[in-house]
Amino acid sequence: MTDQVYKTDALIAQDIDAYLDLHQNKTLLRFITCGSVDDGKSTLIGRLLYDSKMIFEDQLTQLESDSKRMGTQGQDIDFALLVDGLAAEREQGITIDVAYRFFATEKRKFIVADTPGHEQYTRNMVTGASTAELAVILIDARKGVLTQTRRHSYLVRLLGIKNIVLAVNKMDLVGYDQATYDQIVADYTEFAASIGITDFNAIPISGFKGDNITAPSDNTPWYDGVSLMAHLETVELDQSADQAADFRMPVQWVNRPNLDFRGFSGKIVSGQVAAGDDVRILPSGKTTQVDRIVTMDGDLQRAVAGQSVTLTLRDEVDCSRGQIVTAANSPLEVADQFEATVIWMDDAAMIPGRAYYLKIGAQTVSATVAQPKYQVNVNTLEHTAVKTLALNAIGVATVTTDRAIPFAAYADNRELGGFILIDKMTNATVGAGLIHFALRRAQNIHWQDTDITRDHHANLKNQTPAVVWMTGLSGSGKSTIANAVERKLARMNRHTFLLDGDNVRHGLNKDLGFTDADRIENIRRVGEVAKLMTDAGLIVITAFISPFRSERDMVRNMVADGEFIEVFIDTPLSVAEQRDVKGLYAKARSGQLKNFTGIDSPYEPPQGPEIHIDTTTLSVEAAADLIAARIIDRD
Amino acid sequence: MTHVQLTHLARLESEAIHIMREVVAEAENPVMLYSVGKDSSVMLHLAKKAFYPSPPPFPLLHVDTTWKFQDMYKLRDKAARDAGMELLIHHNPDAVAQGINPFDHGALHTDMWKTDGLKQALDKWGFDAAFGGARRDEEKSRAKERVFSFRTAQHRWDPKAQRPELWSLYNARKAKGESMRVFPISNWTELDIWQYIHLEGIEIVPLYFSAPRPTVERDGLILMVDDDRFPLAPGEEPVMRSIRFRTLGCYPLTGAVESQAKTLPEVIQEMLLTTTSERQGRAIDHDAGASMEIKKQQGYF
Structure with a gap:
């Protein structure tokens, strides 16, 4: 054990109060270690834990015997055994992803994000790096800068980690040779500059022997820098820079114990705030002053980035969860379209155009990601053209939200500036994103008010507008029934318009094919057209296969409440295939037609349609009567 | 502009408060699991801070086994009252009916009273989010559990389908019937907990401090005779020993340590200077409390 530990022990024994005072004034550093098992990552982490902790004697004995039995270091202690729970985890069926380890020294508490394994490396490392302020990039001194070094460095840079330590490990195995070390540092400096890393600290270490881990090593007299631990203990924390930036606090929760108190609770993400400061609420833009900074330990005069507080404001301004309180003179940008880096984290590939939930700060909105501009190969850093992003892919794309949100560039x-994407059906976190900049500033697009409103249009026609959305398999009878419904409505003097899938593809959507992404864009455009027609007062009838639930829901959310009538034309696949009016099923079965719904592309039936038509029991006329009656009943 | 140095405890506190507020904003019916131990006491204190001046906007739930120490029941009722929170207590009716107890039923005691009892209670009140005081330093496999951990409608955990947690963005969306367990003090270590109790003056069960208490020895464990349900051998007399507890659970299952540490600094001092882990605590495998303590020690690394 190190001298430091002995000193600590002495202080604990002699003056526990002094020890406690010392230890409650520690700071916190979160960091990530990047490297594979071969680089000695587990050994290094085990060594850091061991050197900074008191260790129970019987556990040390256990570690020694385990090291002899199953360690990889001969008669020496195998520190990797302190952290390697991998075999056990595999047995338990737990996905090997991100683990967090804890240790503390006199000066700091450390949280280490450890991302073992090669599988899902990008997803895991991005997750671990997102909360880290420092990264230790491990290099095996015998191997030098490898492809994986580039990958790790790129991800660290992408996630905005400013403090980088290049730990050239296993120096004992190259005879502590300075030339080897210098060459590796020179190689890395050149590569790092190419990806925008201008500053890093290189340290020659041996995790196994302990060189330059907690104290400068006699084996590297040519190295005049500090030990790894000393660097970790003294490196400047992000909180200094965060506190110096402009004040921003996303509102998490409105605290309303009674009519006399209305507080806005949240964690300050940058800057400082004091009672009396002028603040602006975004996106509304209303300004007021901070009245009090309320905590259970009494009001604060000042609060800083990193603290969770409750603010009261001087004026009764409208402010709720998801809005952001900012310094009045330096508000955030507000926009609804961005360029962003998107990291895909789900087994199912991203579907461009599909609506996902986007969570940023304390706000959740609906958002779509366009077809990526390019994907980045994390090994070569080359850009390649792609249609979508698969698991662990990183790409740059346009992200559009359904409303304008306040944001900052991730940098x-x-x-x-960091967001996650959530699948609306499975609720899984499927992607993460880093905002670069706004592509369309909300303040530049004004909604043009017109004198004749949608109510005027509808009243003139003496009807309630609607989108009657028929969905079902190809050949289920959608177009036939839609046509019959429109005829009946016309006879009743209703103003209608029928949008048919095949017909639209001859014009508006003739540039679209049948991939999932194109199908979604097809439905989005039809939804927008249908919405304009309801604004004009029409009853719109549509006949589209529209196989995906999320896109039908997207259209439902586009139009006014109660105006979307989903009609499930329910015909079993076997029946539709037997009818095969257009001969398409035969083609699909023989492989001439790809992505055919029901054959090699899925159909997701509606879960609670407004109208359910079973075509095996209802005739076309009976179905049309039923649907028309439901439409008329709404007037 | 002045720079304010936030200590590690200040940052852990802020993180826990942030997590609790996210749950209250996004869950429909949250609850805080309260076991009256030191971790629970810290969690409750953080909840009071998170929502001040409102009382925490959720109830406390104690899944009781009827075999806790009397001092724990006293603090439980007082703590809930002081916090202005509703206290819900659940006893597994099957365990009541069958008279399940730690002397006769071994592991079944924990399974029925605690594991089944918790599921029953969550279903009974329809809670969709339950705060728990678990920490990542407790054992190796806990090191990778998420802060927001999802459960199916059948309360099952699928470790393969854990959601990635980036920045401080927690995905709290779930389908109807599903629920989540949320661990606001995931990133705290045992030493952090003790330091915070010391710094904030948080009231904990007096059993954590040494005092003369009536004890007997069983299988190498020092057990406290907390009430007259403890079966003594014919002629056996409890012996007064100066003891304290490092972890609290059902009194017939929780081994004490002999100690003179009567104050919090002394307890922390003793914990830090212990060079052998508590061998007594390993004597019985079905002792959930003691094996948890061992896990905490092993997970220390």
């Missing part, structure tokens, strides 16, 4: 603030 300026992680908490205001």
Whole structure:
């Protein structure tokens, strides 16, 4: 054990109060270690834990015997055994992803994000790096800068980690040779500059022997820098820079214990705030002053980035969860379209155009990601053209939200520029994103008010507008029934318009094919057209296969409440295939037609349609009567 | 502009408060699991801070086994009252009916009273989010559990389908019937907990401090005779020993340590200077409390 531990022990024994005072004034550093098992990552982490902790004697004995039995270091202690729970984890069926380890020294508490294994490396490392302020990039001194070094460095840079330590490990195995070390540092410096890393600290170490881990090593007299631990203990924390930036606090929760108190609770993500400061609420833009900073330990005069507080404001301004309180003179940008880096984290590939939930700060909105501009190969850093992003892919794409949101570029603030994407059906976190900049500023697009409103249009026609959305397999009878419904409505003097899938593909959507992405864009455009027609007062009838639930829901959310009538034309696949009016099923079965719904592309039936038509029991006329009656009943 | 140095405890506190507020904003019916131990006491204190001046906007739930120490029941009722929170207590009716107890039923005691009892209670009140005081330093496999951990409608955990957690963005969306367990003090270590109790003056069960208490020895464990349900051998007399507890659970299952540490600094001092882990605690495998303590020690690394 190191001298430091002995000193600590003495202080604990002699003056526990002094020890406690010392230890409650420690700071916190979160960091990530990047490297594979071969680089000695587990050994290094085990060594850091061991050198900074007191270790129970019987556990040390256990570690020694385990090292002899199954360690890889001969008669010496195998520190990797302290952290390697991998075999056990595999047995338990737990996915090997991100593990967090804890240790503390006199000066700091450390949280280490450890991302073992090669599988899912990008997803795991991105997750671990998202909360880290420092990265230790491990290099095996015998191997030098490898492809994986480039990958790790790129991801660290992408996630905005400013403090990088290049730990050239296994120096004992190259005879502590300075020339080897210098060459590796020179190679890395050249590569790092090419990806925008201008500053890093290189340290020659041996995790196994302990060189330059907690104290400068006699084996490397040519190295005049500090030990790894000393660097970790003294490196400047991001909180200094965060506190110096402009004030921003996303509102998490409105605290309303009674009518006399209305507080806005949240964690300050940058800057400082004091009672009396002028603040602006975004996106509304309303300004007021901070009245009090309320905590259970009494009001604060000042609060800083990193603290969770409750603010009261001087004026009764409208402010709720998801809005952001900012310094009045330096508000955030507000926009609804961005260029962003998207990291895909789900087994199912991203579907361009599909609506996902996007969570940023304390706000959740609906968002779509366009077809990527390019994908980045994390090994070669080359850009390649792609249609979508698969698991662990990183690409740059346009992200569009359904409403304008306040944001910062990720490079300026992680908490205001980083977002996650959530699948609306499975609720899984499927992607993460880093905002680069706004592509369309909300303040530049004004909604043009017109004198004749949608109500005027509808009243003139003496009807309630609707989108009657028929969905079902090809050959289920959608177009036939839609046509019959329109005829009946016309006879009743209703103003209607029929949008048919095949017909639209001859014009508006003739540039679209039948991939999942194109199908979604097809439905989005039809939804927008249908919405304009309801604004004009029409009853719109549509006949589209529209196989995906999320896109039908997207259209439902586009139109006014109660105006979307989903009609499930329910015909079993066997029946539709037997009818095969257009001969398409035969083609699909023989492989001439790809991506055919029901054959090699899925159909997701509606879960709660407004109208359910079973075509095996209802005739076309009976079905049309039923649907028309439901439409008329709404007037 | 002045720079304020936030300590590690200040940052852990802020993180826990942030997590609790996210749950209250996004869950429909949250609850805080309260076991009256030191971790629970810290979690409750953080909840009071998170929502001040409102009382925490959720109830406390104690899944009781009827075999806890009397001092724990006293603090439980007082703590809930002081916090202005509703206290819900659940006893597994099957365990009541069958008279399940730690002397006769071994592992079944924990399974029925605690594991089954918790599921029953969550279903009974329809809670969709339950705060728990688990920490990542407790054992190796806990090191990778998420802060927001999802459960199916049948309360099953699928470790293969854990959601990635980036920045401080927690995905709390779930389908109807599903629920989540949320661990606001995931990133705290045992030493952090003790330091925070010391710094904030948080009230904990007096059993954590040494005092003369009536004890007997069983299988190498020092057990406290907390009430007259403890079966003594014919002629056996409890012996007064100066003891304290490092972890609290059902009194017939929780081994004490002999100690003179009567104050919090002394307890922390003793914990830090212990060079052998508590061998007594390993004597019985079905002792959930003691094996948890061992896990905490092993997970220390």
